[in-house]
Amino acid sequence: MTPEPNRALDVAALPSFGFGHRSLTWWGLQGIVAIEATVFALAIGSYLYLATHAARWPPTEELPDPIWGSLNTAILLASAWPNQIARRRAERYDRRSAQRWMLVCLAFAVVFIVLRVFEFRSLGCRWDSSAYGSIVWMLLGLHTVHLVTDTWDTAVLALVCYTRPFETRRFVDISENAVYWYFVVASWLPIYAVIYWLPRW
């Protein structure tokens, strides 16, 4: 191996960021999504395992009231729309609009968290009443943790964008922030079905 001094591959002209799988952020995020999707799948699997082994499931007549959960599902599905716009605007380098839409996303998330409190109250069971109560609280709790985390992420990112000198790589952050929110939305749908509709089926 003798390096030949004249042969060089010059990279000075390359861009300093790229969207989607061109960015390291995307890869990190996909890893986190894979891990958390596995956790959700295991939690749902545990629900089914416990349900098939119990004499009676749910153990009492009282089923979770689907009103708040359904309302929340509608809000969550609707929230994909501002996220999509924020993402599009970021990918078109439209800074002001992307930032503003991020605030809309944040508003949706906050409304959702408030309604989540009512959801917990309408479950109709306590976590320590039976294994059924435990796994239902676990499912809803796990999803809530993701919701709160992503809301905080969005808030911090919005604050950075508004208060610090703007770096163009923040466009990637705004775009990936929306992708993570899609995961929060998508993972909710099976959990919603399991908590509210499986016992009625």
Add this chain to the structure above:
Amino acid sequence: MKALASTPVRRNSVPPTPEDRALLDATWRDPPGFRGWCMAVNHKSIGRRFIITAFVFFAAGGLLAALMRWQLAVPDNHVLGPDTYNQIFTLHGSTMMFLFAVPVMQAVAVYLLPLTLGARAIAFPRMNAYAYWVYLFGGLLLFAGFVFDAGPDAGWFAYVPLSGPEYSPGKRVDYWAQLITFTELSALLEAIIIVTTVMKLRAPGMTLTRMPLYAWAMLVTACMVIFAMPAVMFASTALLLDRLVGTEFFNPGEDGEPLLWQHLFWFFGHPEVYLIFIPGLGFMSAIIATFARRPIVGYVPMVLSLVATGFLAFGLWVHHMFATTLPDAGKDIFTISSMLIAIPSAVQIFCWIATLWLGRLEFRTPLLFVLAFFVILVLGGLTGLQLASVPLDLQLHDTYFVVAHLHYVLIGGAVFPLFGACYYWFPKFTGRLLDERAGRWHFWLWFVGFNLSFFPMHLLGLDGMPRRVYTYPAEMGWGTLNLLATAGAVLLAAGVLVFGGNVLRSLRHGERAGPDPWRGGTLEWATESPPSPANFDALWVVHSAYPLWDPQPMARVSGLATSHREVLVTTPGVARPDTRVIFPDPSPWPLAAALATAVLFVGSIYTPWAVVWAMIPVAATLTAWFWPSARETAEHLDVERAP
């Protein structure tokens, strides 16, 4: 806010000038002093710490094993009481599995992967530092618990109902459950870091089919961690909740199901065996190629076997549960899949044998450790096939036969290659070779000591000696074999002492290694030993799997910033240069965030409210970590350029 004056951007030329080098060193070095030590993010600083910590835990786990062997050396012994013995075997298993075997493999990768891939740094360097601190605090928690008589005592797999609130009152099992949370959090973060590094930071031209087999092994391992570890975190969280707030996941009286624990645990636990030993396979491929002086035979079958092993490892977990009341048809399926995984393992072994057969062998210490793998792992694999058969498993379940089997697999499959890797890469880490004569002593003490210690356990198991008993009566006739096993443990301990002495002595007085003492073929040998803070003065462009053995000279990358922490990102498949991104500066916040995380985890052993109030410092430190300083922003603005 006013922006700082920006730094003039300097870029490297080819060939690199002394000025390039000086700037790169200044840019990539961790800050000096204790403060700098707390802020370090360079993958080599973190990797070195990680490796040393993992070996300290290995020594601690080994001491616990030695205590057990002392206790079992003769019948009716009373060196340890039953309660202490329970804590010690639990701590030994938990330490070796959660604080040594998985972390040490990731630790070596943290140091080595960027070098073998020809990169400036590891992906997400601050997260890497955070993962190290979290791991360290988890380990300290476990041993602190032991010192204060809260050492877990329900076995390393903490089966319910024994580990549940009814049969294990007190806080012992909670310490175990939080140890899991700490170490698995760390391992999961490292897995993300490893996948991203392998997919995005490879040298230009290093296509997936030219990537070192070691990098493939770590990629497969990291993917397995991502899908396996969540199961044990979920399970240990449910256990903690059962114990702390009265949930009923595992309580059969309230529709809970103890077997759910075993499913969740082994859904993680079986892949874990493979994710301990697949990095070992990566070491094997690196060491065998170098000491046989030729490329590994069958690159594609090797890679496919690694990937196949990764998938099949997820279909075996029930073979740990053959002694439970599962349907027989289910057990048959798992017997078949347990037999099936022998195929990819055999393909790899045959490829290595072919490589050794066709190569010109140099019998240096690393190769000796690798050759021992063939004997020991194959024996462990064969007993594994026996245990995969349900009737035999029912007979041997929970006996010393299983103890023998698992040590043959894990020590033969992971620890022997790991020691080989230590001798092989020590010169890269330190600039000096380990002493060859002491290395041979270490090897023979371990090879003889290992077999002397663990082979008799097969016979003890066939004779019916159960696992986890603190003593046994003389009339059982198990005394002689146990004494032999203890004698073997003495040799193993002596081997570790020789190794430790060799390391300490060679750090000062070892023969100087130079960049490439073994004439290796992969990129880590194309830089000095130990590598400079930026790894390479100018990145290499590669054209084959063993670029240093190519007849044609390698080209180099120019135009990457030397004044800023700029890293070249390439495309995932063919490693075409794609973007140049700025990596973060050293920061105290990963350590602060890890401390806050530790407060949350330890607090939640005692009160569920810790999850709420300790969330505040965690969120605050993570936010401070992310928050860009004026200097960082100015640096980013210096070099930014939109696509």
